[in-house]
Amino acid sequence: MELVKGVSVGNDFSLLEKMSEHEQVVFCNDPHSGLRAIIAIHNTTLGPALGGCRMQPYRNIDEALEDVLRLSKGMTYKCAAADVDFGGGKAVIIGDPKRDKSPELFRAFGQFVDSLNGRFFTGTDMGTTMDDFIHSMKETRNIVGVPEAYGGGGDSSIPTAQGVIYGIQATNQMLFNTTKLRGVTYAIQGLGKVGYRVAERLLEDGADIYVTDISNEKLQSIKNQAETTKGNVTIVKEEEIYSQDVDIFVPCAIGGVINDKTIQKLKVKAIIGSANNQLESEAHGKQLTEKGILYAPDYIVNAGGLIQVADELYGSNKDRVLAKTKEIYNIILEIYQQAEINQITTNEAANQICENIIQEKARRNSFYSRSVRPKWDIPN
Numbered sequence: 016m017e018l019v020k021g022v023s024v025g026n027d028f029s030l031l032e033k034m035s036e037h038e039q040v041v042f043c044n045d046p047h048s049g050l051r052a053i054i055a056i057h058n059t060t061l062g063p064a065l066g067g068c069r070m071q072p073y074r075n076i077d078e079a080l081e082d083v084l085r086l087s088k089g090m091t092y093k094c095a096a097a098d099v100d101f102g103g104g105k106a107v108i109i110g111d112p113k114r115d116k117s118p119e120l121f122r123a124f125g126q127f128v129d130s131l132n133g134r135f136f137t138g139t140d141m142g143t144t145m146d147d148f149i150h151s152m153k154e155t156r157n158i159v160g161v162p163e164a165y166g167g168g169g170d171s172s173i174p175t176a177q178g179v180i181y182g183i184q185a186t187n188q189m190l191f192n193t194t195k196l197r198g199v200t201y202a203i204q205g206l207g208k209v210g211y212r213v214a215e216r217l218l219e220d221g222a223d224i225y226v227t228d229i230s231n232e233k234l235q236s237i238k239n240q241a242e243t244t245k246g247n248v249t250i251v252k253e254e255e256i257y258s259q260d261v262d263i264f265v266p267c268a269i270g271g272v273i274n275d276k277t278i279q280k281l282k283v284k285a286i287i288g289s290a291n292n293q294l295e296s297e298a299h300g301k302q303l304t305e306k307g308i309l310y311a312p313d314y315i316v317n318a319g320g321l322i323q324v325a326d327e328l329y330g331s332n333k334d335r336v337l338a339k340t341k342e343i344y345n346i347i348l349e350i351y352q353q354a355e356i357n358q359i360t361t362n363e364a365a366n367q368i369c370e371n372i373i374q375e376k377a378r379r380n381s382f383y384s385r386s387v388r389p390k391w392d393i394p395n
């Protein structure tokens with residue numbers, strides 16, 4: 016008897032080959048709530064996988080799978096660089112965040128997370144908010160980025176934006192021999208949870224910024240705010256953000272924005288922002304170096320949120336989170352120096368540093384490697 020009619024995932028092993036670097040990929044389907052999601056666990060050498068959950072109206076399964084595989088790999092490196100005892104994972108929910116959310120959908124998602132029995136911890140990302148995960152928390156304890164009123168560290172985009180600012184200061188030090196934010200010009204793509212805070216801080220310090228977003232409301236809001244700050248804001252069209260005659264491009268929206276097309280347009284001296292997977296491919300890092308553009312690897316710059324959500328497992332302490340986030344300044348400088356000494360790209364330098372950390376820790380913690388439980392005791 017044919018139980019599942021007409022289902023084909025190809026007549027080869029291409030799906031498994033696609034995830035050959037990953038430990039586990041879980042496809043989640045709950046017809047009752049409409050949940051369709053993918054959870055990817057890339058590497059648990061340093062601890063259970065941790066990574067936010069993105070909600071996006073992906074066009075097809077390939078697009079969603081590609082995104083979750085790339086994002087979860089990035090988390091492995093981000094955890095290593097940020098020195099947190101977690102591995103890399105990520106989740107994507109296929110759906111429109113404006114239309115398709117419901118308490119049932121996030122509860123169903125929580126049940127899938129719980130079924131992984133401590134191998135995966137998750138929280139907010141693009142398209143999801145802390146409120147969504149209040150529903151998931153009813154089904155699993157393995158939710159991070161929880162509001163303060165529920166015992167968590169609160170909005171993780173606050174330390175993420177702080178980390179971006181430390182990264183910009185390190186970049187200004189490298190390029191202009193100053194840690195000051197003003198006197199340097201910036202083009203910001205995306206005024207969401209992170210980008211808006213970065214824009215606010217730059218304006219407060221008297222910097223001139225150029226901004227774009229697909230939301231007019233956000234553009235208008237920052238424009239209004241700039242009336243009371245020392246810095247000035249200029250709104251530009253979405254596609255024009257790449258060709259602005261400014262010092263630094265600050266991508267804080269979607270991934271893949273550094274590609275063959277945009278590199279041609281860029282006139283900046285450096286790129287530093289919060290968006291995950293900014294380079295369409297690693298080779299684009301080389302193209303940036305050849306063009307004399309300094310690239311601050313995204314997963315180093317945007318680790319502030321991860322640092323905060325990982326800290327929740329020790330009880331959430333703002334001073335501890337800030338101290339660790341400040342380290343982003345030194346790590347970025349170290350990467351710039353290593354790239355220069357070894358004549359490699361900054362993304363290669365960052366990858367090498369992280370791979371060495373993972374190997375070194377795996378040797379020390381071999382008893383712990385691939386454990387399904389965190390070191391600390393979290394009751395289930």
Ligand SMILES: NC(=O)C1=CN([C@@H]2O[C@H](COP(=O)(O)OP(=O)(O)OC[C@H]3O[C@@H](n4cnc5c(N)ncnc54)[C@H](O)[C@@H]3O)[C@@H](O)[C@H]2O)C=CC1
Binds near residue numbers: 175208
């Ligand atoms: N929230 C956090 O703590 C962290 C965020 N990130 C990454 O930073 C980026 C931004 O994250 P959030 O601010 O949390 O997301 P968000 O969803 O709050 O904001 C994204 C903003 O980008 C805008 N946008 C979307 N497409 C655009 C386009 N083509 N051009 C211009 N603007 C566009 C949206 O309208 C929105 O205002 C994402 O790539 C995310 O993965 C990384 C680490 C932590």
Ligand SMILES: O=C(O)CCC(=O)C(=O)O
Binds near residue numbers: 068318321
């Ligand atoms: O920032 C978060 O809430 C979780 C960490 C994460 O998913 C990320 O850094 O991309």
